[in-house]
Amino acid sequence: MRVFLTTPWIPAEWIRAHQLDPCALWCAETFPCHPSPLGAGVCLFAEWVVRFAEAQPDAALIFASACDQLRRGFDTATLHGRHRAFLFNLPATQTPAAKQIYRSELERLGRCLCELGGRAPTPESLRCEMLKAAKARRRLLDAAPSSPARAYAGALAQFHRDGVFSAPPAVAPGNQVPLAIVGGPFCAPHWPLLDVIENAGGRVVLNATETGERSLFSANEPDSAGGNPFDALADASFNAIADAFQRPNTPLYSWLKPRLLARNVRGLVLWHFTGCDLWRAEAPTLRELTGLPVLLLEAGEGPGVSQRQVNRVEAFLETLK
């Protein structure tokens, strides 16, 4: 059975170890569904998730509780009779209690997966899936600095869709302005933005969106000699969360700052969806903590890049050249 995940912070290998077929929802072929009128204040991504849930009644869908919009999107989906939906309680803090919540949620998810027809993994089968995922993540991370942005986004999507690594072609260093894109989910219909940036003389050298390099959590390979692989999985995936919903949000900046420095990033594109308060509010902090200029770009309701976005990107890059 196909199990769609709305967040990268739930390890797909846990689902795969239950002999089910995980797929990041934002990589699904039918995502996003056709655009529809957006209610006041509704996050576009959350709306897409709810519509996807309606359109795929037979698939299992794992929501994350990381934001108000997805929590209530889950409420909306279940109100309309959606079965096979699971709301994973993703803690906002990094306290011992939060860690315990995360771990117990993985266990609860495991029980739900078994009810959906999955099989509880043996330690060995879990370790095997973890090793495969860790290896793919490691290769993706290694490829990040030298890959063209759009091809790399494709490689990331393939990993989140199929769990495999496909090598993006390497790119020769040029004299484009190195940028990072930071923010919420950056889905395939929005990838033309990367071309727009390149045409305007820039290059995204760090995809730090929720669906980008930031989603490749700790690539530490589990100890094959022993130890409980579930403990290792729960610890690694919990400790690797670096996102705007966390309180405090220091893990996000701990992740971001060294990479911005290492890749000589000169400007940030803050990518966010309409109605996403969590990312919008990060704009001043991003400026203050990185010392870099920040361009806010809001995801449009349709695919592709609007002329307004093109103009903004061009003007932003002009200021950096």
Next chain:
Amino acid sequence: MNNRPRKLTLSEWDSRYSQLQREGLSEPSYGGPLRRHLIEQKDFRLEQLRFDNSPAALRLWNFLLTENDRLRQARANGDKIVGTMKDLGTVPVMAYSLPRVRAFYPDGAWWTPCLMECSDKLLQQAEAMGIDASFCPVRAMLPAFQNGEHFPRPDLLVCSAGAVCDDFSAIAQRLERLGHSILWWEMPRRRPPAAGEISCPLPGHLAAPRIQVDAVQAELRRVSRALGELAGKSLDDARLSEGIRAANQVRRLLDALRKTVYCARAAPLPALEMLVAEMLAIHFCSDRQESLAVLDGLLAEAQARVRRDEGVVGPEAVRVFWVNPVADLRAMNLLEDLGGRLCGSDFMITHALDLIPEETPPLQALACAALSDPMVGPTIERAARIARECQAGRAEAVVISRIPGASHCAREGEIIRSCLRQQIGLPAIELEIPPLSDAMLPAIGSRLQALIETAKSRRTT
């Protein structure tokens, strides 16, 4: 002068106050004429509101509008001040369990732009700080912290995180970035216990799995330690139990007041005063003892009016259940102007109205109370409570007021309306109430009017 219940303008209250003084009105230290709040604090909105004419209501308003002054006085007297954010009702119970500690909600600054009719420029300042009008008016809290002109800077700041509004969480994070250290504690999204899980009953006819109660209890233990360190005294079970009993006294009084007012044939107190009175539950308006006296006065007034069969609005008024607090207090007056009255409410603080269990270990009881927050659980559970209370209050219509920019409002209204349609078949509308609704009043009014007419047309007798 006419002493029958009615609503007065601020000017009418000037004469009413003189009359009461001549009759020997006895007031607490924070008492005085209402107009001084306009003169001294620039609470210009008071001129647009209409207030109940009772001395009990006068005391309520004076209590509310002197909170910042009373907090400053408490600080000057050596009390410790705790700023507690978002949980709306739990951490203050803990703070007031300790001697010489007061807790308040900086969140309350969301009403400052309304009260001061935006003359404070807090919303504009928030925008300059990167938090624009796409966020809920609680963003006023951010510059209020920075300029220190409203509430005193707390000695300790505590904020729940997790299943809370995104707006608030983002604003609080920004606050921390600006140098105000915050003790964050995790509030998981409440869920019903699954098969095989130990179920814990929560106040409000809810339940949560034991594992969630344990997690919240562990988090509250951290908060408890921090409060104890601040006070220089351990917040032990005995103190906490006493604090819970005292909080329950306030909650019992409020329960009696709500039942008296909401169930009466003619509403003995106006909707606006009821909104303010309910807010006392969350942190006792910074004075637990005095909040009891204020509520006692209101209850006595309401009961006396019921005995005399007197009300501020007639028995023909349409009985309306109101969901969510309003950013502009004037909206509550408007409801009554158009022929409605309150018969129940969910101002997002129903968990602060329910009694905290006194038989369970105190920290566990508080964890259960915190988890029963209507905003941290499934919206359908919130809707189910609203449906129950609509039936209890014989509601004829429901208003779901939207808070501009609030992340939870984007979807919850539709879910609640859908549940209410299915469960009790009541007409319901959503209304967005901005902090200053004057320009929107015709539109808001015509929607409310249509709802009230619809409800009236459904009457069988």
